[in-house]
Amino acid sequence: MSDTFFTASPHWRWLIILYFFVGGIAGGAYFLAAVLQWFGRPEDRPVIRTGYALGFWGAVISGALLTLDLGRPLRFWHMVFQSDNLPHLMFKSWSPISFGAWGLMLFGAFAFLSWYSEKGGTLAKLIAAAGGLCGFFVAGYTGILLSVTNRPIWADTPWLGALFLASGASTGAAALMFFGRRRGASESSIRWLASFDARALIVELLILILFIASLWPIRQVWFGFWGVLLLIGVVWAGILWPLRLHFTSAGTGFRNPAVMVLLGGFLLRVVVLFASNSIAVHHVASGGS
Amino acid sequence: MPEAMGFFTDTTICIGCKACEVACKNWNQLPATNGGVTEMSGDSYDNTRKLDGTHWRHVKFIEQFEGPYNGRWLMMSDVCKHCVQAGCLEVCPTGAIIRTEFDTVVIQSDVCNGCRACIAACPFGVIDMNPAAGTAQKCTLCYDRMEVGLEPACAKACPTDSIQFGPITELRTRAQKRVVQLQAQGEKRARLYGDDPNGPLGGLNSFYLLVDEPEVYGLPKDPKLPSRNLQRSSPLAAASGAVLGLLALVGLRKHRMDEIEGGGGGGGGAGRGSEN
Numbered sequence: 001m002s003d004t005f006f007t008a009s010p011h012w013r014w015l016i017i018l019y020f021f022v023g024g025i026a027g028g029a030y031f032l033a034a035v036l037q038w039f040g041r042p043e044d045r046p047v048i049r050t051g052y053a054l055g056f057w058g059a060v061i062s063g064a065l066l067t068l069d070l071g072r073p074l075r076f077w078h079m080v081f082q083s084d085n086l087p088h089l090m091f092k093s094w095s096p097i098s099f100g101a102w103g104l105m106l107f108g109a110f111a112f113l114s115w116y117s118e119k120g121g122t123l124a125k126l127i128a129a130a131g132g133l134c135g136f137f138v139a140g141y142t143g144i145l146l147s148v149t150n151r152p153i154w155a156d157t158p159w160l161g162a163l164f165l166a167s168g169a170s171t172g173a174a175a176l177m178f179f180g181r182r183r184g185a186s187e188s189s190i191r192w193l194a195s196f197d198a199r200a201l202i203v204e205l206l207i208l209i210l211f212i213a214s215l216w217p218i219r220q221v222w223f224g225f226w227g228v229l230l231l232i233g234v235v236w237a238g239i240l241w242p243l244r245l246h247f248t249s250a251g252t253g254f255r256n257p258a259v260m261v262l263l264g265g266f267l268l269r270v271v272v273l274f275a276s277n278s279i280a281v282h283h284v285a286s287g288g289s
Numbered sequence: 290m291p292e293a294m295g296f297f298t299d300t301t302i303c304i305g306c307k308a309c310e311v312a313c314k315n316w317n318q319l320p321a322t323n324g325g326v327t328e329m330s331g332d333s334y335d336n337t338r339k340l341d342g343t344h345w346r347h348v349k350f351i352e353q354f355e356g357p358y359n360g361r362w363l364m365m366s367d368v369c370k371h372c373v374q375a376g377c378l379e380v381c382p383t384g385a386i387i388r389t390e391f392d393t394v395v396i397q398s399d400v401c402n403g404c405r406a407c408i409a410a411c412p413f414g415v416i417d418m419n420p421a422a423g424t425a426q427k428c429t430l431c432y433d434r435m436e437v438g439l440e441p442a443c444a445k446a447c448p449t450d451s452i453q454f455g456p457i458t459e460l461r462t463r464a465q466k467r468v469v470q471l472q473a474q475g476e477k478r479a480r481l482y483g484d485d486p487n488g489p490l491g492g493l494n495s496f497y498l499l500v501d502e503p504e505v506y507g508l509p510k511d512p513k514l515p516s517r518n519l520q521r522s523s524p525l526a527a528a529s530g531a532v533l534g535l536l537a538l539v540g541l542r543k544h545r546m547d548e549i550e551g552g553g554g555g556g557g558g559a560g561r562g563s564e565n
Contacts, residue, residue: 003509008339008414010405035537071403071423078383078402090384094516097406098382136534140526147518149409150376155518161526169533192544199536207529280339 002218004152009277015069019062020142020269021171023104024164025262026058027139028172030111032196034132036189037114038125043186047193049115050180054172055135056115059108062138066104080105096145103141107134139168146272153276156218159211160272166204171265173197174242174258197261198246205239226275234271238264293392294435295371295494296444296452297460299467300506301479303364303451305348310337310366312446313346316431320421340367342419345428346443351505365497365506366443366452369394369415369428370483373491376515377407377416377427385424392457392494393430401425412490412512430495457494464498476500482508490514 033051036044067076075083079101082088092098110131117124143164146154154160176185177193212230215221222230242257242264253259313319320343322328330336335350347367354360371393378386378394385400386407396407396416401424408416408425419426431441439445444454453460461484471479478500483493489512503510 001504003412003511003513006414006504006507006509007412008341008408008417010409011418012405012409031534032537035534035541039538039541069404071405071418071425072401075383075402078385078400079404082384083400084384084397090382092380092382094519095380095382095406096519097380097404101382136530140530144519144522144526146409147522148380148515149406149518150412150513150515151409154409155515158518158521158525161522162529165526165529166533169537188544188548192541195544196537196540199540200533203529203532203536 002152002156004150004155005279007150009280012273015065017269017273019065020164021266022058023062023142024139024168024265025171025175026055026062027107027135028168029176030055030135031132032172032176034128037128044189046184047176047180047189050176050183050185052111052115054175054179055111055131059104059111062104063108096141096148100141100145103134103137107131107138110134136165140165151276152218152279153215153221153272157211157214159207159214163207163211166200166207167265167268170197170200170204170261173200174261177258194246197257198243201239201243201261208235221275226271229267230271233267234264238267291390292456293494294455295457295460296368296454297464297496298366299451299498300363300365301471301498301500302449303348303366304449305350305364306448307348308446308448309443309452310344310346310348312442316442317345319343319345340415341417342426349507363501363506368495370413371430371494373494374514376410376412379514379516380406380410382406389432391435393432395429395432396425396427398422398424398426410515412509467498
């Protein structure tokens with residue numbers, strides 16, 4: 001039995017799942033907008049603006065979700081200032097929550113500048129480059145945050161950071177496709193997003209296979225509802241089905257690859273969080289599972 | 290600088306009276322669960338079940354019965370291990386968790402904001418939220434009592450001296466003698482858990498004498514720091530970011546080339562977009 005089975009759940013539930021989902025979309029969408037800011041054409045402008053809006057509002061919503069999840073929400077600022085030693089800053093490079101709080105703030109600041117300013121030029125490109133890197137950081141560090149614990153599944157694999165980052169990229173592209181159309185995105189931009197989304201889904205699938213393989217010693221954690229949801233909800237509905245739609249014919253609702261990718265990205269986080277949370281130390285100690 | 294202080298818990302003489310649990314709750318003014326109405330566990334004589342934010346001491350009942358006349362009880366008063374290398378202290382993003390002058394680990398409730406990172410980081414499942422405070426809480430090794438030269442409430446209340454408090458070096462010597470004594474009496478499975486300063490987590494300032502494998506008592510065999518995974522996960526995440534970034538750039542270039550070749554038409558393969 002893995003030593004991780006003797007630990008207690010941190011009760012990270014729906015607010016954190018939503019944060020992981022929204023943060024992933026915000027980071028992925030902003031990164032793709034930054035790529036277009038550097039190498040795109042004028043006709044890509046609606047997608048760039050949509051990416052910046054998703055990045056900024058995603059960062060705002062992420063901050064709100066994280067604050068609401070705290071046991072003492074009014075002490076959210078303790079993450080960035082030493083409350084008993086003001087005005088010294090609080091930063092631990094080896095604690096993912098600490099560097100994540102700073103990363104999210106930086107990302108929010110870059111996303112705000114990009115979203116607020118309509119101007120192009122070198123400065124906008126530099127902001128986009130820095131923000132894009134922060135965006136990928138926000139999408140991926142959440143997986144590392146889970147791994148830097150002692151909890152079952154999370155601490156038993158090194159692949160969660162990579163998996164969440166790939167999922168952030170695919171859901172970011174999907175969100176840009178979904179909202180971009182409504183904001184006047186060109187067919188050319190949408191086609192590029194769809195082709196990137198397909199590639200990101202393939203990367204995500206490969207990492208997901210490595211993730212599951214790395215958990216072979218504790219494979220019993222998948223013999224139940226969460227394993228079924230992983231297989232049907234994440235792998236089939238969230239990756240294989242939208243991949244097929246990307247390569248054949250897209251439609252609306254369940255035939256819209258963007259909708260299915262977003263659904264799969266959300267379910268991935270639900271499965272990863274709840275499958276681990278369902279393992280409790282006192283059940284293990286008394287001979288349960 | 291005071292000496293490192295801690296607990297040595299000899300599980301062989303624990304009688305499961307739970308006086309330590311009561312003394313701990315009493316001294317630390319920890320609230321009752323469920324409004325004070327006892328909830329039966331239903332499958333054990335132990336109704337506390339686990340350590341959490343309002344139970345900083347918990348007497349585990351390990352009930353090993355294969356029939357009405359064939360079985361044994363193991364009892365162990367569990368508590369925070371006050372690890373020399375503490376996972377909770379390592380990950381705490383607010384600086385609420387500190388190491389005291391007694392080499393113990395304490396959560397400052399007025400600094401903690403309830404992010405719960407420490408709960409997931411603890412290799413022993415010791416920490417949990419105190420719903421009344423909205424912060425993570427655990428044993429302080431009665432820091433307030435130690436400051437004035439008193440022993441912790443649990444050790445004071447323990448009627449069999451199963452919980453012994455004192456300087457760690459003294460406790461280790463005493464514990465080793467007890468193991469030798471038990472083995473001489475025929476209890477060959479007697480062993481110490483967490484006493485080795487060169488062992489996992491640099492040793493535990495609350496260590497145990499056990500008569501079976503640690504897992505039987507709900508203790509991990511080889512507890513580790515959470516930061517071990519930072520070095521494993523970060524390069525893989527960075528590599529996946531690099532691959533995806535490259536795919537975005539190469540894909541964009543290919544997309545443009547296809548458009549030029551197709552006279553502004555669509556790209557090949559994936560890229561049919563979607564209808565919303």
